[in-house]
Amino acid sequence: MSSVKTASVIASESASRNPYASFLGARNPMRVLTATPARLGKLIEGLTPRQIGRRPQPDKWSIAEVVAHLADVELVYIARCRWMLFEENPALVPFNQDNWVQGWEREREPIAETLLRFQVLRRSLLRLLRSASPSDLARTGRHVDYGTEQVSDYVAKLAGHDLNHLIGIESLRKLMLT
Numbered sequence: 001m002s003s004v005k006t007a008s009v010i011a012s013e014s015a016s017r018n019p020y021a022s023f024l025g026a027r028n029p030m031r032v033l034t035a036t037p038a039r040l041g042k043l044i045e046g047l048t049p050r051q052i053g054r055r056p057q058p059d060k061w062s063i064a065e066v067v068a069h070l071a072d073v074e075l076v077y078i079a080r081c082r083w084m085l086f087e088e089n090p091a092l093v094p095f096n097q098d099n100w101v102q103g104w105e106r107e108r109e110p111i112a113e114t115l116l117r118f119q120v121l122r123r124s125l126l127r128l129l130r131s132a133s134p135s136d137l138a139r140t141g142r143h144v145d146y147g148t149e150q151v152s153d154y155v156a157k158l159a160g161h162d163l164n165h166l167i168g169i170e171s172l173r174k175l176m177l178t
Protein backbone atom coordinates (compact mmCIF):
# COMPACT_ATOMS: atom_id res chain seq x y z
CA MET A 1 0.00 0.00 0.00
CA SER A 2 1.29 3.44 -0.88
CA SER A 3 0.10 4.95 2.40
CA VAL A 4 2.90 3.26 4.36
CA LYS A 5 5.65 4.45 1.98
CA THR A 6 7.74 7.50 2.80
CA ALA A 7 7.63 10.52 0.49
CA SER A 8 11.22 9.92 -0.65
CA VAL A 9 10.46 6.36 -1.72
CA ILE A 10 7.48 7.57 -3.71
CA ALA A 11 9.59 10.34 -5.29
CA SER A 12 12.38 8.01 -6.40
CA GLU A 13 9.90 5.51 -7.81
CA SER A 14 8.21 8.31 -9.73
CA ALA A 15 11.51 9.38 -11.25
CA SER A 16 12.33 5.87 -12.38
CA ARG A 17 8.87 5.50 -13.84
CA ASN A 18 9.18 8.55 -16.08
CA PRO A 19 11.23 7.50 -19.10
CA TYR A 20 10.86 11.05 -20.48
CA ALA A 21 12.24 12.87 -17.42
CA SER A 22 15.28 14.09 -19.39
CA PHE A 23 13.03 15.91 -21.88
CA LEU A 24 11.23 17.71 -19.08
CA GLY A 25 14.30 18.77 -17.08
CA ALA A 26 13.47 21.68 -14.76
CA ARG A 27 10.44 22.82 -16.76
CA ASN A 28 7.05 23.22 -15.11
CA PRO A 29 5.04 20.20 -16.34
CA MET A 30 1.64 21.93 -16.13
CA ARG A 31 2.96 24.76 -18.29
CA VAL A 32 4.24 22.23 -20.83
CA LEU A 33 0.90 20.40 -20.88
CA THR A 34 -0.94 23.71 -21.42
CA ALA A 35 1.33 24.81 -24.28
CA THR A 36 1.33 21.57 -26.28
CA PRO A 37 -2.01 21.81 -28.17
CA ALA A 38 -1.06 25.16 -29.76
CA ARG A 39 2.53 24.04 -30.45
CA LEU A 40 1.21 20.93 -32.15
CA GLY A 41 -1.18 22.98 -34.29
CA LYS A 42 1.67 25.26 -35.38
CA LEU A 43 3.87 22.30 -36.35
CA ILE A 44 1.18 20.97 -38.68
CA GLU A 45 0.33 24.35 -40.20
CA GLY A 46 1.17 24.74 -43.88
CA LEU A 47 1.84 21.06 -44.51
CA THR A 48 -0.09 19.16 -47.17
CA PRO A 49 -2.07 16.00 -46.28
CA ARG A 50 0.63 14.07 -48.19
CA GLN A 51 3.43 15.53 -46.08
CA ILE A 52 1.48 14.88 -42.88
CA GLY A 53 0.66 11.31 -43.88
CA ARG A 54 4.05 10.26 -45.26
CA ARG A 55 6.29 7.99 -43.22
CA PRO A 56 9.97 9.00 -43.20
CA GLN A 57 10.88 5.29 -43.22
CA PRO A 58 8.65 2.24 -43.67
CA ASP A 59 8.85 1.45 -39.93
CA LYS A 60 8.62 5.04 -38.59
CA TRP A 61 5.39 6.89 -37.82
CA SER A 62 4.22 9.77 -40.02
CA ILE A 63 3.25 13.09 -38.41
CA ALA A 64 -0.42 12.01 -38.60
CA GLU A 65 0.40 8.76 -36.82
CA VAL A 66 2.29 10.58 -34.06
CA VAL A 67 -0.71 12.90 -33.56
CA ALA A 68 -3.01 9.85 -33.42
CA HIS A 69 -0.65 8.32 -30.86
CA LEU A 70 -0.79 11.51 -28.76
CA ALA A 71 -4.61 11.33 -28.86
CA ASP A 72 -4.46 7.65 -27.80
CA VAL A 73 -2.13 8.43 -24.89
CA GLU A 74 -4.39 11.32 -23.84
CA LEU A 75 -7.43 9.04 -23.83
CA VAL A 76 -5.65 6.36 -21.79
CA TYR A 77 -4.05 8.79 -19.32
CA ILE A 78 -7.23 10.78 -18.72
CA ALA A 79 -9.08 7.52 -18.08
CA ARG A 80 -6.35 6.31 -15.69
CA CYS A 81 -6.40 9.66 -13.83
CA ARG A 82 -10.18 9.51 -13.45
CA TRP A 83 -9.96 5.91 -12.24
CA MET A 84 -7.33 6.88 -9.66
CA LEU A 85 -9.20 10.01 -8.55
CA PHE A 86 -12.67 8.55 -8.30
CA GLU A 87 -12.09 4.89 -7.37
CA GLU A 88 -10.00 3.16 -4.71
CA ASN A 89 -6.53 2.14 -5.92
CA PRO A 90 -7.85 0.66 -9.20
CA ALA A 91 -5.96 -1.61 -11.59
CA LEU A 92 -4.46 0.33 -14.52
CA VAL A 93 -4.19 -1.71 -17.71
CA PRO A 94 -1.46 -1.21 -20.33
CA PHE A 95 -2.17 -0.66 -24.03
CA ASN A 96 -0.23 -1.62 -27.17
CA GLN A 97 0.54 1.75 -28.79
CA ASP A 98 1.56 0.32 -32.20
CA ASN A 99 -1.59 -1.77 -32.50
CA TRP A 100 -3.74 1.23 -31.57
CA VAL A 101 -2.13 3.44 -34.25
CA GLN A 102 -2.47 0.62 -36.77
CA GLY A 103 -6.15 0.22 -35.84
CA TRP A 104 -6.70 3.97 -36.19
CA GLU A 105 -5.48 3.87 -39.85
CA ARG A 106 -8.64 2.14 -41.03
CA GLU A 107 -10.84 4.94 -39.65
CA ARG A 108 -9.37 7.43 -42.15
CA GLU A 109 -9.86 10.24 -39.65
CA PRO A 110 -8.98 13.67 -41.11
CA ILE A 111 -5.91 15.14 -39.35
CA ALA A 112 -7.92 18.20 -38.25
CA GLU A 113 -10.27 15.87 -36.33
CA THR A 114 -7.38 13.92 -34.79
CA LEU A 115 -5.80 17.15 -33.62
CA LEU A 116 -9.13 18.45 -32.29
CA ARG A 117 -9.71 15.17 -30.42
CA PHE A 118 -6.30 15.53 -28.76
CA GLN A 119 -6.91 19.20 -27.93
CA VAL A 120 -10.34 18.63 -26.36
CA LEU A 121 -9.05 15.72 -24.26
CA ARG A 122 -6.06 17.81 -23.16
CA ARG A 123 -8.31 20.69 -22.07
CA SER A 124 -10.43 18.21 -20.12
CA LEU A 125 -7.34 16.68 -18.47
CA LEU A 126 -6.03 20.11 -17.49
CA ARG A 127 -9.38 21.01 -15.89
CA LEU A 128 -9.29 17.70 -14.01
CA LEU A 129 -5.74 18.27 -12.75
CA ARG A 130 -6.28 21.92 -11.83
CA SER A 131 -9.33 21.03 -9.76
CA ALA A 132 -7.42 18.29 -7.89
CA SER A 133 -6.13 18.97 -4.35
CA PRO A 134 -2.64 17.85 -3.23
CA SER A 135 -4.19 14.78 -1.61
CA ASP A 136 -6.12 14.05 -4.82
CA LEU A 137 -2.84 14.15 -6.76
CA ALA A 138 -1.36 11.60 -4.33
CA ARG A 139 -4.15 9.09 -5.01
CA THR A 140 -2.94 5.82 -6.46
CA GLY A 141 -3.63 3.03 -8.91
CA ARG A 142 -1.92 -0.31 -9.49
CA HIS A 143 -0.34 -0.49 -12.93
CA VAL A 144 -0.20 -4.06 -14.19
CA ASP A 145 3.47 -3.65 -15.23
CA TYR A 146 4.84 -0.76 -13.14
CA GLY A 147 3.14 -1.25 -9.77
CA THR A 148 1.80 1.64 -7.70
CA GLU A 149 1.40 4.95 -9.55
CA GLN A 150 0.06 8.32 -8.41
CA VAL A 151 -2.00 10.88 -10.33
CA SER A 152 0.94 13.29 -9.94
CA ASP A 153 3.23 10.79 -11.74
CA TYR A 154 1.09 11.28 -14.82
CA VAL A 155 1.60 15.05 -14.87
CA ALA A 156 5.38 14.71 -15.24
CA LYS A 157 5.19 11.62 -17.43
CA LEU A 158 2.77 13.20 -19.89
CA ALA A 159 4.70 16.50 -20.06
CA GLY A 160 7.94 14.63 -20.88
CA HIS A 161 6.06 12.51 -23.41
CA ASP A 162 4.70 15.69 -25.07
CA LEU A 163 8.18 17.20 -25.40
CA ASN A 164 9.67 13.99 -26.76
CA HIS A 165 7.07 13.78 -29.55
CA LEU A 166 7.08 17.53 -30.29
CA ILE A 167 10.81 17.25 -31.00
CA GLY A 168 10.09 14.26 -33.23
CA ILE A 169 7.34 16.09 -35.15
CA GLU A 170 9.57 19.15 -35.53
CA SER A 171 12.26 17.09 -37.28
CA LEU A 172 9.61 15.29 -39.38
CA ARG A 173 8.27 18.71 -40.45
CA LYS A 174 11.77 19.82 -41.51
CA LEU A 175 12.26 16.58 -43.39
CA MET A 176 8.92 16.93 -45.24
CA LEU A 177 9.67 20.54 -46.22
CA THR A 178 13.10 19.81 -47.72
Ligand code: NI
Binds near residue numbers: 069161
Ligand atom coordinates in the same frame (compact mmCIF):
# COMPACT_ATOMS: atom_id res chain seq x y z
NI1 NI B 1 4.88 8.03 -27.23
